[in-house]
Amino acid sequence: MVWWEEEGEEMNPVKRILGDRWSMNEEDLVETTVSKKRKCNICNVNDAEYDGKTVRGPWAYMCEGCFDEYGIGLGTGKGQKLKLR
Numbered sequence: 001m002v003w004w005e006e007e008g009e010e011m012n013p014v015k016r017i018l019g020d021r022w023s024m025n026e027e028d029l030v031e032t033t034v035s036k037k038r039k040c041n042i043c044n045v046n047d048a049e050y051d052g053k054t055v056r057g058p059w060a061y062m063c064e065g066c067f068d069e070y071g072i073g074l075g076t077g078k079g080q081k082l083k084l085r
């Protein structure tokens, strides 16, 4: 592997400059604070743990199990973990 041909620091100067702060921002974006618990939109049984985009397109509140199955991941434009305020 030739490290200087990898995409990364050369390709993304903003990320290189921000360094740790960049990753802290990413952390912030994967969690969202909610004031009350919600039910999972998919199974309608468990409490939702995530608010995220599903493999079928629309966003939904999802429990852990449904997120594993239907969620596309965490991050901007993908999904956020719910944190009860």
Ligand SMILES: [Zn+2]
Binding pocket: 040, 041, 042, 043, 044, 045, 046, 062, 063, 064, 065, 066, 067
């Ligand atoms: Zn569920």
